[in-house]
Amino acid sequence: MGLLGIIRKIKVKEKEMCILMVGLDNSGKTTIVLKVNGKDMSVINPTLGFNIKTVNYHKYSLNIWDVGGAEDYPVLLEELL
Numbered sequence: 001m002g003l004l005g006i007i008r009k010i011k012v013k014e015k016e017m018c019i020l021m022v023g024l025d026n027s028g029k030t031t032i033v034l035k036v037n038g039k040d041m042s043v044i045n046p047t048l049g050f051n052i053k054t055v056n057y058h059k060y061s062l063n064i065w066d067v068g069g070a071e072d073y074p075v076l077l078e079e080l081l
């Protein structure tokens with residue numbers, strides 16, 4: 001079962017969801033977000049701060065928060081809430 005299938009099973013009744021992408025720098029978080037969005041993955045730069053992408057899948061809206069992992073650009077949890 002794919003990621004979207006798992007989410008649908010867990011949160012059947014909720015139409016809008018947030019996914020927080022966290023991990024070490026260079027671990028492939030942004031690549032996954034681009035793949036899910038069907039975007040070009042050939043040129044990827046390190047994420048500074050964070051980016052939010054919205055993916056619509058059937059009746060669901062996923063807000064994906066892609067957080068940069070580099071120590072030089074720390075993102076505090078309070079900034080995201």
Ligand SMILES: Nc1nc2c(ncn2[C@@H]2O[C@H](COP(=O)(O)OP(=O)(O)OP(=O)(O)O)[C@@H](O)[C@H]2O)c(=O)[nH]1
Binds near residue numbers: 024031045046068
């Ligand atoms: N070989 C290989 N390279 C990958 C894979 N996923 C991502 N990459 C490469 O790893 C590099 C870093 O990918 P990103 O998606 O920018 O990683 P990130 O976790 O978003 O990095 P930060 O934004 O710095 O936190 C890029 O050059 C990608 O092309 C993978 O599954 N295999």
Ligand SMILES: [Mg+2]
Binds near residue numbers: 047068
């Ligand atoms: Mg990134």
